[in-house]
Amino acid sequence: FVCHCGINIGGVVDVPAVREYARSLPFVEYVADNLYTCSQDTQETLKRLIREQGLNRILVAACTPRTHEPLFQETMEEVGLNRYLFEMANIRNMVSWVHSSDPRGATEKAKDLVRMGVYKAALLEPLQEPELQVTQKALVVGGGVAGMVAAKTLANQGYPVCLVESSDRLGGQALALHQTWRGEDIAGFVRELSETLFRHPLVEVHLASQVSLVEGFVGNFKTNIQSGGTSRVFEHGVAVIATGGSEWQPNEYCFGDDSRILTHQGLDQRFLMADPTLKEVRTAVFIQCVGSREPARPYCSRVCCTHTLHSALHLKKINPEGDVFVLYRDLRSYGERESLYLEARRQGVLFIRYDLEDKPQVRIRDGKLRVTVADPILQRHLVIDADLLVLATAIVPNQDEALAQFFKIPVNEDGFYLEAHVKLRPVEFATDGVFLCGIAHYPKPIDESIAQAQAAASRAATILARKTIHFSGMVAATQQMLCSGCGTCVELCPYSAPRFNDRGKAEINPALCKGCGLCAASCRSGAIRLQGFDDAQIFAMIEAV
Structure with missing residues (x-):
């Protein structure tokens, strides 16, 4: 069955010519071309033809098997054929998309791929998929917002959950934050969420605990949990990894030499305490991309710009007469967060751009905190005497190499966990039954961490909802x-x-x-x-x- 895929394939490849060529190949009993082979109508036609023609092996020349092979395999099973008696030739990604300027050559290559597929299909054998029982329990590693949301979501669906947190309380980095960019109270949300988990009859919380050993596979994991000198084994069917991240502690801009130089979390702590000295701040300076988008950490931490804009507006609210400067390389207040930038401009927050090659200079002399920055518009250096300097530092992952080894989960070059596929499997690892969410995957704001945690829990529930699970026969x-x-x-x-x-x-x-x-x-x-x-x-x- 040769697919036109609209104009994706048919606009480059001569599909009728490929169809007629396939008819001449050995072992081929029936050939047809379709506008969209993956459509429901064509699937019904495919089942009818298999029965009428007595076909026992199928080759579909269409798009990538990564997305569509399961669909055709299910169709074969519906007519009583083994799902592994199916072969697919990818004449879209490997032919029409990469040879769009050479239709004749593309057509010849499509014929080659079809011929190769036919010769392999003739030797295909029916394979069996082993079946195993599923332990309908979940392990969640990490008690930050993402981990707590994942645990709560799974428990609310009726599945027992064991939540393991390395520190002595739940909440993670959210405990040090003031508000979301919409002004929502983070501390109250975290407190309510943690209390819900402690009260939930299906949630078992282990604080100051570590995962010391993992054995088994999807549906049948056995995990050793070390807590206070004691160890216990928890049997579970899936695991959600939400080990989070932390704020990078800078080694530049005189950080640590003066109490007036803070990170975002340090300023948030003063906001949470309603520090009265903030009313006396006449000049505040924010420096962006501290430790981010540099050779050591080339990635953007995503939340820093929004955090700065929200904090700058809060300082303006505390002291409307105060001056606030934001020294930035590129300002990324994406989506609706752009409204914060517009409001900051209206409130008089001053934005000055700097280059990585000419970063701001910070000096402390005679009790004065002095920041020097080159203004690209004025073409001169500006000297700012600051009462408060806030460094928007990078977010770094809480690297746990042992945990990564236990679950066989990959880590990217920046130390964050790597999903199986950015589009097709965004909350799963290549290891079946293991899922990820939160900052352990990549820096993200709380609302996105919550959404990803719910997605991970939903995917995990698709396994827990079954009493048995089948594994691929292609092993x-x-x-x-x-x-x-x-x-x-x-x-x-x-x-x-x-x-x-x-x-x-x-x-x-x-x-x-x-x-x-x-x-x-x-x-x-x-x-x-x-x-x-x-x-x-x-x-x-x-x-x-």
Whole structure:
């Protein structure tokens, strides 16, 4: 079945020519082209043709299997065929999108991919999906706002939750914050949320605790929780990682040398205490991107600009006659937060841009706090005698290498946890049954952390809602007679799927295997076979080119 995909494929590739070419290939019993093969009408037609023509293997030449392969596999199951007797040729991403300026060449390449797919499809074998019981409980690591929201969301759906927090109280970084950018009370929200969790009959809270060991796989995890010198094992089906982040402590701008130099959290603490000395601040200076968007931390921490605008307006509210300067590289008050910037301009907050190569200078002399900055508009240096200097510092992750190793979760170059796919699986890890949310993933404001926590809990609930779970049939398997017990596969597998059995031979745990093929490619004895990508199938595709 060759898809036009509207003009995505048909606008470049000569689909009728590919269809007629496929008709000439061996093993092919029926060929058709469709405007949209993934549409519901075409799926019904596909089922009818499978029954009428007696087809036992299907090849669809269309878009990426990453998004649409499950749809076609479900269609095959509905007519009684094994879902793994299906092959897909990606003639959109690999052909029409990358060869749009060469329709003739694109059409020939599409024919090549179809031919390769046909030769592989002829050798496809039905595969079985192992089934395991699901422990309908959840573990949440991290008791900040994201972790608490995830725990509450899961518990409210009827699933027992164990919440593990490394500090002696819940709340995380939100405990040090004053208000959201909309002026909402954060402390009250955190207090109410934590009290709800302590009272919830399905939530078990462990403070000053650590995860010391994790065993198992999706649906059947066993986690050791260390608390106060004691250890207990918690069995659960899913885990939500919400270990959060923290405010970077700067080593520049004389931070730590004078009590008038604060970070955002330091200023928020004074706001929370209603510090009367803030009324005496005649000149306040904010410096943006302290530790962010620099070689050591090239990422933007996202919340700093909005935080500065809100704090500047609050200072103006406390002392309308005071002067507030914001020294920035680029101001990013995205979305509706732009209203804060407009209001700050109306209130008289002054904005001065600076370059990374010519950062502001801070000096303390004779009790005076002096900030010098080059104004690009006036083409001269400005000297500001400040009563208060606030540094908008970077947000850094709470790195826990042991936890990352326990759950086999990847970390990006900045130390934040990396999701499985930014669009298709934004709150999941590559390790099945493990989800992420909050600042552990990337710097974000509280409202976005809450939304992501609810999303992670919702995805986790799709597993907990089932009593049993099926695993992919496209996993590696060992032939015990050929295995030499060298241990190469055990050392190389990033998911810890191969293990030695009591005979010293490698065995693959199908619940942990992701079908990456690393073990099969590295096995010197040829004892490991990746089901669905057998050597005979791969060589058939190569020989068909």
